[in-house]
Amino acid sequence: MTQNYDVAGLGNAIVDVIASTDDQFLLEHNIAKGVMSLIDHYRAQQLLQVLPGGRELAGGSAANTMAGLASFGGRGVFMGKVRDDRLGQSFARGLEAMGIDFPTRRASAGPQTACCLIAVTPDGQRSMNTYLGACRELREEDIDEAAIAASTVLYVEGYLWDEPAAKAAIEKAMRIAKGNGRKVAFTLSDPFCVERWRSEFIALLKDQIDILFANEAEAMALFETEDFDGVFQSLRSFPGIAALTRSERGCVVAAGQEVHVLDAHKVPRVLDTTGAGDQFAAGFLFGYARGRPLPDCGRLGTLAASEVITHYGARPEKSLRALAMAAELL
Amino acid sequence: MTQNYDVAGLGNAIVDVIASTDDQFLLEHNIAKGVMSLIDHYRAQQLLQVLPGGRELAGGSAANTMAGLASFGGRGVFMGKVRDDRLGQSFARGLEAMGIDFPTRRASAGPQTACCLIAVTPDGQRSMNTYLGACRELREEDIDEAAIAASTVLYVEGYLWDEPAAKAAIEKAMRIAKGNGRKVAFTLSDPFCVERWRSEFIALLKDQIDILFANEAEAMALFETEDFDGVFQSLRSFPGIAALTRSERGCVVAAGQEVHVLDAHKVPRVLDTTGAGDQFAAGFLFGYARGRPLPDCGRLGTLAASEVITHYGARPEKSLRALAMAAELL
Numbered sequence: 001m002t003q004n005y006d007v008a009g010l011g012n013a014i015v016d017v018i019a020s021t022d023d024q025f026l027l028e029h030n031i032a033k034g035v036m037s038l039i040d041h042y043r044a045q046q047l048l049q050v051l052p053g054g055r056e057l058a059g060g061s062a063a064n065t066m067a068g069l070a071s072f073g074g075r076g077v078f079m080g081k082v083r084d085d086r087l088g089q090s091f092a093r094g095l096e097a098m099g100i101d102f103p104t105r106r107a108s109a110g111p112q113t114a115c116c117l118i119a120v121t122p123d124g125q126r127s128m129n130t131y132l133g134a135c136r137e138l139r140e141e142d143i144d145e146a147a148i149a150a151s152t153v154l155y156v157e158g159y160l161w162d163e164p165a166a167k168a169a170i171e172k173a174m175r176i177a178k179g180n181g182r183k184v185a186f187t188l189s190d191p192f193c194v195e196r197w198r199s200e201f202i203a204l205l206k207d208q209i210d211i212l213f214a215n216e217a218e219a220m221a222l223f224e225t226e227d228f229d230g231v232f233q234s235l236r237s238f239p240g241i242a243a244l245t246r247s248e249r250g251c252v253v254a255a256g257q258e259v260h261v262l263d264a265h266k267v268p269r270v271l272d273t274t275g276a277g278d279q280f281a282a283g284f285l286f287g288y289a290r291g292r293p294l295p296d297c298g299r300l301g302t303l304a305a306s307e308v309i310t311h312y313g314a315r316p317e318k319s320l321r322a323l324a325m326a327a328e329l330l
Numbered sequence: 331m332t333q334n335y336d337v338a339g340l341g342n343a344i345v346d347v348i349a350s351t352d353d354q355f356l357l358e359h360n361i362a363k364g365v366m367s368l369i370d371h372y373r374a375q376q377l378l379q380v381l382p383g384g385r386e387l388a389g390g391s392a393a394n395t396m397a398g399l400a401s402f403g404g405r406g407v408f409m410g411k412v413r414d415d416r417l418g419q420s421f422a423r424g425l426e427a428m429g430i431d432f433p434t435r436r437a438s439a440g441p442q443t444a445c446c447l448i449a450v451t452p453d454g455q456r457s458m459n460t461y462l463g464a465c466r467e468l469r470e471e472d473i474d475e476a477a478i479a480a481s482t483v484l485y486v487e488g489y490l491w492d493e494p495a496a497k498a499a500i501e502k503a504m505r506i507a508k509g510n511g512r513k514v515a516f517t518l519s520d521p522f523c524v525e526r527w528r529s530e531f532i533a534l535l536k537d538q539i540d541i542l543f544a545n546e547a548e549a550m551a552l553f554e555t556e557d558f559d560g561v562f563q564s565l566r567s568f569p570g571i572a573a574l575t576r577s578e579r580g581c582v583v584a585a586g587q588e589v590h591v592l593d594a595h596k597v598p599r600v601l602d603t604t605g606a607g608d609q610f611a612a613g614f615l616f617g618y619a620r621g622r623p624l625p626d627c628g629r630l631g632t633l634a635a636s637e638v639i640t641h642y643g644a645r646p647e648k649s650l651r652a653l654a655m656a657a658e659l660l
Contacts, residue, residue, distance in 0.1 A: 229590050229625055249579055249593075257587050260559050263579075295559055 005101075006074040006289035007185075008151035010143075010173055011062025012135040012159050013080030013104070014114040015087045015094075017054035018313070021119040025052075026127055031119055036128040039117075044131035047117050056087070057313065058094025059116055060135075061189060061278050062157040064314045068282025068304050070098040071320040072330075074289065077101040077147045079173075081138040087113035088134070103144045107134055120312070126274060139165040143173045149180040152289040153211070155281065158189035161197050174208045183288075185211035187281060188218035195221055210240045211288065213281050219244060241288075243298065245280050245305070247273075253298040262298040265306035265327075275314025279304035283320065287329075300329055335431075336404040336619035337515075338481035340473075340503055341392025342465040342489055343410030343434070344444040345417045345424075347384035348643070351449040355382075356457055361449055366458040369447075374461035377447050386417070387643060388424025389446055390465075391519060391608050392487040394644045398612025398634050400428040401650040402660075404619065407431040407477045409503075411468040417443035418464070433474045437464055450642070456604065469495040473503045479510040482619040483541070485611065488519035491527050504538045513618075515541035517611060518548035525551055540570040541618065543611050549574055573628065575610050575635070577603075583614075583628040592628040595636035595657075605644025609634035613650065617659075630659055 026033055029050060039047070048054075058067075066076040078095055082088035084106040091113060095102045111133035119127045138160065148154055154177040160166050177184050186209045188194050194201060201222060205212060212235070216228055223234040228244075232252060235242040241255040250264040283300035292300070303324055307316050324330040356363055359380060369377070378384075388397075396406040408425055412418035414436040421443060425432045441463035449457045468490065478484055484507040490496050507514050516539045518524050524531060531552060535542060542565070546558055553564040558574075562582060565572040571585040580594040613630035622630070633654055637646050654660040 227593065229592050232589075232591050252591055259562075259589050261562050261582055261591060262559050263557065 004075070005077045005147065005151040007066065007069055007076050007153045007155050007285050008148045009062040009066045009076060009078045009155045010160065010170065011078070011080050011157035012060045012114060012132065013063060013082045013091050014060035014116050014130065014135065015091050016057045016059035016116045016118055016314070017048065017051060018057065018118045018120060019051045019054040021052065021121060023121055026119060026121065031127050031129060033121070033127045034125045036130060039129045039131050041111065041131060041133065043129070044115060044117065044133075047129055048115070051117055051119070054117070056090050057315065058091045059314060061159060061187065062155060063095065064275050064278035065155060065282045065285070066095070066100045067098055067315040068279045068320060069286050070100055071316045072282065072286040072300070072304070072324065073321045074286045075099075077103065077144070077151065079104045079142060079144060079147070081107060081134045081142060082113040083107045083110065083134045085113050087115055101147070103147060104142050107137055110134065110137055124272065126272070136163050136166070138163070138169050140169050140172050143169050143176065145176050148173055148176045148182065151182060153183045153185050153285055155185045155187075155285060157187050158193050158197075158201065161193070161200070178208070183210040184208055185213065185281070185285060187213040187277065188222060191217045191221040194218050198222060205238055212238065212240060212242045213245070213277070213284070214242070215245045215247070215277055241294065243280070243284050243301065245277055250302055251280065251298050253294050255294060258294065260295045260298055262295060262302060265302050267306050267310050270309045272312045273309050275308045276305040278314060279308040279316060296329060300324060303327055303329060334405070335407045335477065335481040337396065337399055337406050337483045337485050337615050338478045339392040339396045339406060339408045339485045340490065340500065341408070341410050341487040342390045342444060342462065343393060343412045343421050344390035344446050344460065344465065345421050346387045346389035346446045346448055346644070347378065347381060348387065348448045348450060349381045349384040351382065351451060353451055356449060356451065361457050361459060363451070363457045364455045366460060369459045369461050371441065371461060371463065373459070374445060374447065374463070377459055378445070381447055381449070384447070386420050387645065388421045389644060391489060391517065392485060393425065394605050394608035395485060395612045395615070396425070396430045397428055397645040398609045398650060399616050400430055401646045402612065402616040402630070402634070402654065403651045404616045405429075407433065407474070407481065409434045409472060409474060409477070411437060411464045411472060412443040413437045413440065413464045415443050417445055431477070433477060434472050437467055440464065440467055454602070456602070466493050466496070468493070468499050470499050470502050473499050473506065475506050478503055478506045478512065481512060483513045483515050483615055485515045485517075485615060487517050488523050488527075488531065491523070491530070508538070513540040514538055515543065515611070515615060517543040517607070518552060521547045521551040524548050528552060535568055542568065542570060542572045543575070543607070543614070544572070545575045545577070545607055571624065573610070573614050573631065575607055580632055581610065581628050583624050585624060588624065590625045590628055592625060592632060595632050597636050597640050600639045602642045603639050605638045606635040608644055609638040609646060626659060630654060633657055633659060
């Protein structure tokens with residue numbers, strides 16, 4: 001007997017290793033400041049050895065969203081590839097501790113578990129080096145048909161759309177969701193990701209996606225427009241739901257002729273915007289899976305995003321369920 | 331033979347008298363800081379005598395909009411009541427200098443020309459004392475039928491909706507516009523104004539208004555809702571065009587199922603937001619009268635608003651036409 005889930009997440013399984021450093025450390029180790037760079041196995045090993053006393057946290061975009069879903073009291077299952085190494089166990093424990101099922105078989109050979117080495121300098125900037133490792137090995141056999149069939153929504157991160165085998169896995173997951181009358185949600189993840197796969201993403205949008213998540217930069221890259229209204233008009237012909245996040249401007253949720261313009265929750269001080277999009281998706285999907293009207297889905301999203309930007313790290317520290325109840329959204 | 335106009339404006343004819351003072355001056359003369367207070371003739375005379383070397387500028391909300399229209403190269407005619415006194419002549423000269431026709435007969439008796447005495451303290455705050463005087467005498471015979479019949483749009487400021495005779499004048503003006511196949515635009519002007527006349531404004535919205543201008547506070551007061559999306563949903567059943575300004579969040583323009591979400595133009599520094607709404611209306615109405623699509627009308631509006639908030643005073647200092655051409659909007 002399979003449990004029912006609100007959301008099945010499909011994404012890169014990454015362990016974040018966060019350490020405080022100074023600018024001199026970045027210079028010495030040739031780390032580009034304030035951006036995300038992809039690195040290989042050797043460079044990852046080298047940086048892991050020199051990074052001073054890093055804190056490990058299960059991370060990755062869709063996995064962060066599942067953490068937010070759990071914080072709302074939602075039930076989630078996550079699929080993503082790790083190896084049977086120390087970081088892979090750390091990732092699995094992180095999800096399990098939050099009550100998120102993680103049925104994906106750990107690889108017993110091949111690349112190590114992915115990690116994102118994050119150096120935080122005193123000015124608050126985050127310099128990220130990501131080794132994708134085992135993430136890139138995700139393939140069709142990792143897709144858990146029963147889990148997807150039992151989930152109200154399948155949520156896929158666009159970052160995954162880079163390897164042919166991972167694409168086949170995503171397509172299989174979407175077929176299963178559709179075949180079981182479930183909804184498919186997709187996040188564009190990153191403007192560079194959109195640049196690489198624009199025409200394929202647009203094809204997915206036509207045929208496969210029921211709920212699209214994008215921020216302004218990603219959506220402008222997708223439609224090659226220069227302002228938000230251009231994006232918004234392009235998306236109005238999309239038959240599904242578009243949830244467009246706009247940082248301090250809140251979000252716009254459009255479903256055909258139904259349009260909602262929702263303001264951001266006010267926060268006293270923004271500390272670190274990492275994870276804002278992931279947590280927006282968590283709130284929105286929790287509301288959607290629980291049958292809430294679209295404006296409330298958007299408000300749950302902006303509420304979750306407002307929590308995560310007031311502290312370092314991409315996962316909620318407070319109970320999102322408690323915050324949502326205080327805001328009379330649950 | 332009557333000239334054709336883009337816009338006929340109907341509003342309070344007020345001369346702004348602006349002076350730099352210190353806080354001690356406000357205390358000595360019992361002026362409430364940072365707000366607009368309505369004052370009577372005696373108090374106005376008293377303050378005019380003590381206000382140190384004030385600069386006079388033709389003002390008033392709809393008149394400011396006409397000034398913006400002229401700066402775009404639009405043709406305007408303004409109706410509003412002044413007396414045949416020094417300030418009345420100053421007001422008329424101000425409009426004429428911009429090429430705006432001002433056919434309203436100057437009163438030869440009754441209250442003096444309206445003035446708004448503005449004390450600007452070193453902290454940049456504006457403490458305003460408005461004497462409405464002759465403004466309140468506007469009546470049906472001041473409505474120039476030929477001018478309205480020759481204008482693409484009649485634009486009325488909500489501030490006028492306070493005296494029975496002025497209401498009759500507005501109703502006459504709207505009848506003339508409708509009877510000649512012209513459009514009627516209306517601005518809510520002020521949340522307090524909306525509180526006083528909510529049900530009458532809602533009735534106007536149903537029957538008379540083709541284009542509604544409102545900022546968030548005014549629209550929330552009208553529909554008694556607590557967030558922007560509530561306003562936006564209320565206005566979606568309005569059969570005309572709603573142009574909703576949102577300060578740094580730009581504006582939303584909705585006409586039935588057509589919705590545009592337009593960002594504010596970025597400005598290096600906001601100095602004084604007085605006149606932002608008036609200039610937004612100027613840009614929007616200029617675009618509308620010239621047959622531009624709605625998103626361009628909105629963009630012309632936010633462009634004009636962005637100019638006026640970078641300096642003191644409610645009228646443009648730069649040529650809005652030149653700015654619009656530089657922004658490729660004309």
